[in-house]
Amino acid sequence: MTEQEFSRQIEAIAKKDANQITVFEKNLLAIVATYSAPLAKKLLEINTNERFNLYTGKDPIDINIIAADGSRYMYENPVSDVEKQLESFEKEYARYKALFIYGLGNGVLLKGILGNPAHSTTVVFEPEIEIIYIVLHLLDFSAEITGSRLVIFQTDVMKFTDYFHIVGLKDVLSCARLYSLYIISPFYERYTSNMSLINENMTKAFMQHLRIAGNDGTDSMIGVNHTTLHIPDMLEGIPLSHIKKQRAKKTKTAIIVSTGPSLDKQLELLKKAKDHATIISVDASYSILKAHGIKPDYATTMERCPETSEFFNSPVSAFDDEIIFCATTLTHPNTIKYLKGRNASYIFRPLAYEFGFKDTDFGYLCAGPSAAHFAFDLAAYLEHEKIIFIGQDLAYGKNRSTHATGHTAKEAAELDKKADTEYAPAYGGDGLVETHATWNLFRQYFEADIVARKKSNENLCIYNATEGGARIAGTIEEPFKEILENEVLTEIKPHFSLPKKLNERQKEAKYKKYSKHVKSVLKYGEKLQKKCQKLFLKLAKQIELAKKLKALGKAEKINYEKLRELALEIDDFKLGLDNEIFRGSYYALLISHITNQELELTAILARPSDTDEEKKEKLFLWVSVHGTWLFNIAGGISVMRENIEKSSQKWLR
Known part of the structure; x- marks a missing residue:
């Protein structure tokens, strides 16, 4: 089936009246609309099931899938097996926000699992395309798929990008510590090597997302400092929007x-x-191209560290005429120094702090982790x-070479050290x-x-x-x-002339806009810090008292009612952080702390709390962990306020 034929069939299905469309077609439209047209295309290419047979009894949930040669059954007794499994599943996973399931089974257990609204995202890995085909003919999952509560992948054709996409779904990253692959039926036990591959790729995807969030706020704070400090240089440079308008x-x-x-x-x-x-050189290629007389149209650079600045530590020459040097605003000050006399465009990265300035004239590019990703964004x-x-x-070249001839050897040496x-x-x-x-x-x-x-x-x-x-x-x-x-x-x-820069009136308008934003950030931060410290002190007092009573074997005397009140105050405080000014300022520094702390908090939420003792212990842990959470939030706000004040003092109006 060609792409055009597939598109025509999907369009024809979409035009059907609601009373004419089949369950299978509803599921297909949901899959196409939300995450995987290729999967929908594969399903449409199947005319009938050949490798598996379907058995249905009088009971609507009496559904079994049997290998065509009769060698394997999905269930021994579909009704009782699924009912027992659902009961045991919900006992263990009732509070898990994200679930990872191997196999669709007959779809009935999955439908039951999705009945629990606590499960915000359920990811199903199914190795057999024909089983997906059968189940999607039987049960309507279109609402869950459209609402992104359910995603189904056929494992044979999965790429790493699919795993990366999964970890970006709602609540999945916060469940990293809870990750486990639940096998929906013994039928799937023969696919162990496929399960191992899934576990390996999910681990890599979790790690990549956590690396993007960062391990601490140091890099983020450096970026905030540099961006704030470099506002005057940015406004003296070529606006990104002017480049686009012209070229x-x-x-x-x-x-x-x-x-x-x-x-x-x-x-x-x-x-x-x-x-x-158009030739776009990454920073490290600039000197190599210069040595060979190949003038790029653009050179991109994005690092915070001083080592990267050295790529431009050379005298300005006629070679630099007409090249636009695109640097992120968070670049190291040495880069700013070395680019003086060259045509520079300083650009906001699409990061929380930079987004707070709300200025598409100078943003937003370079979401990725290297100058090459920046170049790809620009192209x-x-x-x-x-x-x-x-x-x-x-990858390494011959003799374990890392870079082209003429590249500085320092980075190569650092890579070898890490090994x-x-x-x-x-x-x-x-x-x-x-x-x-x-x-x-x-x-x-x-x-x-x-x-x-x-x-x-x-x-x-x-x-x-x-x-x-x-x-x-x-x-x-x-x-x-x-x-x-x-x-x-x-x-x-x-041939292009250089794009125009801002005039004095435009620059002054930008300064006033940025000054108003920064002042509001500082004022908001001062209030938030005080509120955070006040709540922390209340928590610390109750947590310390509870710990002493536990140590004395008098846990029954802990004031759990007070802890519940504090838990509600914590919820209110966290809801208050879901606002534009926090996301556009302090979140930049606190994202790594919040992300890592949420991993621990999600694990606590998922703990069973059936008995009174379990509920009390869960409450105590919840409040205790938030004590550390609040302490770090208050400290981070204080540090960021001080840094923003210092970095903006030369231009703040």
Whole structure:
């Protein structure tokens, strides 16, 4: 079935009257609308079940699925088996927000599980496409799928991007410590190797999301300081919106130049492309391109650390004319210093603190973890039809080389010291290549980003012409020479003058807007800190008293009613944090603490509380952990207030 045929069939189903549409069609439309058109397409391509037979009895839940050769049954006694299983399942998992289930079974148990509103997200991994086909004909899950409470994956075709997507679903990350794969029926015990692969990929996906959140707030605080400090430099630079207004859609192809070992062999070809395509150099490639006389249109840099600034620590020359150096506002001050005299555009990253300024003239790009991801964002932002990666090895080269000739050796040495060796699919699909944990993270982020880009723009072509290193799923692998000859050299890149900067009136308006925002953040933070400290002191007093009584064996004398009152106060306080000003300011520093603390709190919530003793212990733990939570929140607010005041004093109106 072609994509066009699939689209026509889905459109025809969507146009049906409500009384004509089948259960299967309702489920299909829900899957297409929410998360997986490819799964819906595979299901539509099935004409009838061949590998499994269906048995239904008089009772509507008396449903069994049997292998066509009669060798395996989903259940011995579907009705009693499912009823007993649901009872035991809910006893253990009743309070779990996110569930991970291996197998659809006959769908009846899953329907029962979804009846508990506490389960906000249920992820089902089913190895057999035909079982998905059968179950979706029997039971209507369209409401749960549309509401994102249920997602079903066919495991044979899952990519890492799917696992990354799963961890981003509601309440899934907070349940990282509770993760376990529940096997819905003994029928699935033969798929143990598939279960192991799922567990491995889920672990990696959880780790990647937690890395993005950060282990502590140090990096975030550095970023907040730098962004606040660099506001005057940003306003003196070229606004991102002016670049887009002048250049979007004007050039079809963008070539992103990274510094993998394979770049050496592409440089002569790149010279031929400079008059035909936009060239975007990552910071580390800038000096290499300069040495070979290849002038990029843009150079991207995004790190907070001083080492990255050194890529631009060279005299300004005629080579720099017309290059726009795109740096994130959180970049190190040395980068600002070295870019003086060059054409700079300082850009807000799409992070909590930067979003607080609400200014799309200077934002928002660079969601990813490297300058190459920044370059990819920029290429997409300028609406190029084709994006080509070169030098994007993301793996060790021959003799364990890490970068192209001419790259600074310091980063390579640091990677070798860490020695977090991993393996990834090789470019071209032939075997595996040795890579590093950091590069693997970058590769996986690219793959997730590419999926998202293609969803919003089906006509976008993304090529990987690296011709070496690791495979990046979602890209078209072709030799750079062939892409140039077939796709690029026939184009003519227009010549652009430099986009205009802000005039004095516009700059002053920005200063006033930013000053008003920063003052409101500081005032809000002062009030919030006092409220937080007051509640913490109340908690600390009761927790200390309860601990003493426990130590004396007098737990029955603990004032649990007071603890319940405090728990309600905590709930009110946390609800108060769900507002725009908190998310656009202090959340930037506190995200890592909140994320990691929520893992512990979610685990406490999931504990059984059937007996009076269990309920009391759960209440005590809940309030105790929030004592630490409040202490860190108050401390983080104090630190951030002091830093913002100091970093903004030179420009605050």
